[in-house]
Amino acid sequence: xxxxxxxxxxxxxxxxxxxxxxxxxxxxxxxxxxxxxxxxxxxxxxxxxxxxxxxxxxxxxxxxxxxxxxxxxxxxxxxxxxxxxxxxxxxxxxxxxxxxxxxxxxxxxxxxxxxxxxxxxxxxxxxxxxxxxxxxxxxxxxxxxxxxxxxxxxxxxxxxxxxxxxxxxxxxxxxxxxxxxxxxxxxxxxxxxxxxxxxxxxxxxxxxx
Amino acid sequence: xxxxxxxxxxxxxxxxxxxxxxxxxxxxxxxxxxxxxxxxxxxxxxxxxxxxxxxxxxxxxxxxxxxxxxxxxxxxxxxxxxxxxxxxxxxxxxxxxxxxxxxxxxxxxxxxxxxxxxxxxxxxxxxxxxxxxxxxxxxxxxxxxxxxxxxxxxxxxxxxxxxxxxxxxxxxxxxxxxxxxxxxxxxxxxxxxxxxxxxxxxxxxxxxx
DNA sequence: CATTTATCAGAACAGATTGTTCGGAAACAG
DNA sequence: CTGTTTCCGAACAATCTGTTCTGATAAATG
Numbered sequence: 470x471x472x473x474x475x476x477x478x479x480x481x482x483x484x485x486x487x488x489x490x491x492x493x494x495x496x497x498x499x500x501x502x503x504x505x506x507x508x509x510x511x512x513x514x515x516x517x518x519x520x521x522x523x524x525x526x527x528x529x530x531x532x533x534x535x536x537x538x539x540x541x542x543x544x545x546x547x548x549x550x551x552x553x554x555x556x557x558x559x560x561x562x563x564x565x566x567x568x569x570x571x572x573x574x575x576x577x578x579x580x581x582x583x584x585x586x587x588x589x590x591x592x593x594x595x596x597x598x599x600x601x602x603x604x605x606x607x608x609x610x611x612x613x614x615x616x617x618x619x620x621x622x623x624x625x626x627x628x629x630x631x632x633x634x635x636x637x638x639x640x641x642x643x644x645x646x647x648x649x650x651x652x653x654x655x656x657x658x659x660x661x662x663x664x665x666x667x668x669x670x671x672x673x674x675x676x677x678x
Numbered sequence: 679x680x681x682x683x684x685x686x687x688x689x690x691x692x693x694x695x696x697x698x699x700x701x702x703x704x705x706x707x708x709x710x711x712x713x714x715x716x717x718x719x720x721x722x723x724x725x726x727x728x729x730x731x732x733x734x735x736x737x738x739x740x741x742x743x744x745x746x747x748x749x750x751x752x753x754x755x756x757x758x759x760x761x762x763x764x765x766x767x768x769x770x771x772x773x774x775x776x777x778x779x780x781x782x783x784x785x786x787x788x789x790x791x792x793x794x795x796x797x798x799x800x801x802x803x804x805x806x807x808x809x810x811x812x813x814x815x816x817x818x819x820x821x822x823x824x825x826x827x828x829x830x831x832x833x834x835x836x837x838x839x840x841x842x843x844x845x846x847x848x849x850x851x852x853x854x855x856x857x858x859x860x861x862x863x864x865x866x867x868x869x870x871x872x873x874x875x876x877x878x879x880x881x882x883x884x885x886x887x
Numbered sequence: 888c889a890t891t892t893a894t895c896a897g898a899a900c901a902g903a904t905t906g907t908t909c910g911g912a913a914a915c916a917g
Numbered sequence: 918c919t920g921t922t923t924c925c926g927a928a929c930a931a932t933c934t935g936t937t938c939t940g941a942t943a944a945a946t947g
Contacts, residue, residue, distance in 0.1 A: 483893075483894070484944075485893085485894055485942095485944075486893095489894085510932085510933060511933075512932090512934085520895080520896085522934095523936090524895055527895085582799065589795075617863075620856065620857060621863075621864055623850065624837035624861060624865065626840060627838070627841065628840075630836060631835060631840075632833060643826075651830060654830075655833045655872070656864060657868060658867040658868040662863070663864070692923070694923055694924070695922095695923075698923085719903085720905070721903085721905085731906085731926085732907085732908085732926085733925070735905095739906095
């Protein structure tokens with residue numbers, strides 16, 4: 470059950486299996502976009518995918534398992550091109566938004582308002598790891614990582630994900646370049662100041678300028 | 679049904695009604711913290727709250743209705759003290775985090791990982807309105823609101839909500855003051871630069887525009 | 888081509904959840 | 918005390934879930 474690829478371990482899965490699984494995944498995406506994740510039932514999926522109930526439960530344990538199966542496709546997308554021009558913070562941003570546009574349909578189903586919360590959480594964790602690494606890498610050599618590094622990373626991830634979500638839902642019309650520019654303009658000055666200069670002396674939350 | 683307070687419109691609701699509704703709300707919170715929102719069933723609620731099935735559906739249409747009923751308590755909490763010392767951006771931040779700590783249990787149930795996504799969306803909208811107003815107010819007189827104001831507001835809201843969520847889930851241990859400081863340190867420099875200086879000319883690595 | 892093997896469909900199933908309806912008991916208000 | 922409102926308990930149809938059968942069918946193998 471669940472996700473076993475089969476005996477060979479290779480990509481040489483039975484053609485029927487591939488067909489059934491793919492049908493279920495695509496059916497779920499369509500249905501999410503139509504009704505929202507919560508409202509989709511297993512019965513809906515097998516009806517739309519035109520597969521038997523038995524077949525479904527032979528490959529997936531849950532509705533959620535199908536979702537995760539789809540998520541891998543998306544997470545492969547995220548794990549691309551670190552780019553990493555060395556003086557540039559958050560170089561993942563632009564490629565991320567660009568690829569999101571190419572796979573907009575999928576992104577919308579998974580990350581959008583109609584998508585499930587679990588996927589969002591997983592996406593956040595994924596991105597958080599990337600951001601954390603970049604922050605550590607961008608730290609001037611010799612500096613100890615500030616205690617508030619987690620806080621900063623959380624802010625950054627939150628900002629990116631918020632942009633991505635609102636864009637996927639159509640509440641935001643912007644090109645990838647615009648979103649990248651806005652994100653970077655908001656976040657980069659503060660972050661690099663913290664990395665190079667003092668971390669966060671309370672600057673007694675008074676005048677911020 | 680649903681949410682009518684009664685004839686008087688005052689707080690003079692029947693004691694039995696008050697009792698039943700409160701019992702349902704508190705039961706839901708407990709159950710969310712135990713099992714997560716999705717897993718909670720109406721049967722669970724009425725069992726825990728010790729009210730009849732009929733009674734439940736007499737007061738709430740849905741599981742979600744109970745959730746929203748709880749949300750009002752929280753949203754009242756957010757709609758406090760604009761503070762608004764006039765040169766200070768995002769003055770809502772510290773009070774927000776402080777009040778979140780006071781009502782941590784509620785915040786965790788509603789906004790945390792085990793909470794429902796709908797509430798989160800509503801909370802975001804609420805916060806987005808506040809942020810938008812503050813951005814417009816902080817704009818130097820005469821300047822036209824940049825086209826990317828929505829993008830910026832989205833980033834800011836995303837950062838705050840991300841902090842709040844991770845903190846509620848216990849994945850982040852920080853005092854309200856620390857969270858406020860981190861949030862402000864990350865976001866404020868970039869935002870005020872955009873408001874006062876040029877909007878988003880892509881400071882090097884972008885050539886956006 | 889024939890055989891063996893694994894996958895598939897269809898139906899039927901128990902269990903759980905939802906939202907509704909009924910009659911009678913209890914709490915409330917005047 | 919009397920009439921009204923709310924509550925409870927039970928029972929209900931409808932839906933969804935996850936499992937289990939049996940027979941059909943497609944694929945891999947010799």
